[in-house]
Amino acid sequence: MAEVLYGVATSHVPAIGAAIDHGKEEQQYWRPLFEGYEGARKWMADTKPDVIVLAYNDHASAFDLDLIPTFAIGVADKFPIADEGYGPRQIPEVIGHPELAWHLAESLILDGFDMTICNRMPVDHGLTVPLSIMYGSPEEWPVKVIPLAVNVIQYPPPTGKRCYALGQAIRRAVQSFEDDKDLKVAVFGTGGMSHQLQGERAGWVNTPFDTDFLNRLTDDPEGLTEISHVELLRQAGSEGIELVMWLIMRGALSRRVREVHRHYHVPASNTAAGLIVFESSEANVLL
């Protein structure tokens, strides 16, 4: 049976991608952040998932204010790297997995999740920085990726509860994928942790909140789904609301998980950067 075996949640700060692209990982400012990624990169190289379902948000790249899908899944063969205003990052294009992506789209819709289906979908730092964090700068990405874009820019984003339930539905859908029963799937949740890019409160960081969020992501994810959007805005900052996407990842894993790796560092640009890696501990047991 195809399975969601692995879960990764990580911040997707564009400056982290730029630091990797421009060889700044050893600089004093960046070293503490990248040192904390080493264990996760090694784990990634050892586990080698075949496909990542990567929950991220688009930042005015593929979507704009004319079209704001709450949940959009990319079903194309490949996804070009978006020009966010600097020219596209010089990284390999992202290769999709259309068979699984279409299976997910169909299964999720029939399971009650009204997905938007996308072919032309340039991917921005929200999707590419997590790949760079986990894989560095390879010639080609050693994994196929199914982009799952979540609106977190237009208020309100989907609730934490809905995101968690979507993750659970992704898990069920992967388990019913007949084309490749040995497929090893990872789900990524990205964005966060606490940060606020805008307004007089720009620079907001809430380390106690983030620490508690990381702890409960492991042990009490359903409790985290009770946090309201207003509480997230208040505690995690206006852009910290991206943390709802971490709950998609966690919903896609078994109830009990093995926490493989954790890293937290302030600052990466304007953001508290977090990374957490899980393995499903009861891979063959249906939720």
Added chain:
Amino acid sequence: MTSTAHDYDDIPGTYVFDAEHHRKGYHLNMMCMSLNDPENRKRFAEDESTYLDAWELTPEQRVAVLERDWLGMLQLGGNIYYTFKLAIFDGLSMQAVGGAMSGVTEAEFQQMMINGGRNSDG
């Protein structure tokens, strides 16, 4: 456009991009997004004022764009991910913009982040 009370209105220094904000800022944000296109960046660089003529900005939004009034743009319906396209165009960092919005220099803002960011302890 009428203003509705929200349960997030009391969060200080925060402009939630809700329906009201979206309606105010639609054209401003879409103009900023147009700078994703290198051809548009070239035209904007040649003559900002002429470039802006093609967009239905309010006079206040137009001034805020030309003066790079980062906080003003937010107050006039801007969303940071869109208005940041202008900062990218200018070669500015998110710390520079964060500093400008919160009334400190880029260096001071950077130092605040290195010290653990802005938090409830001050």
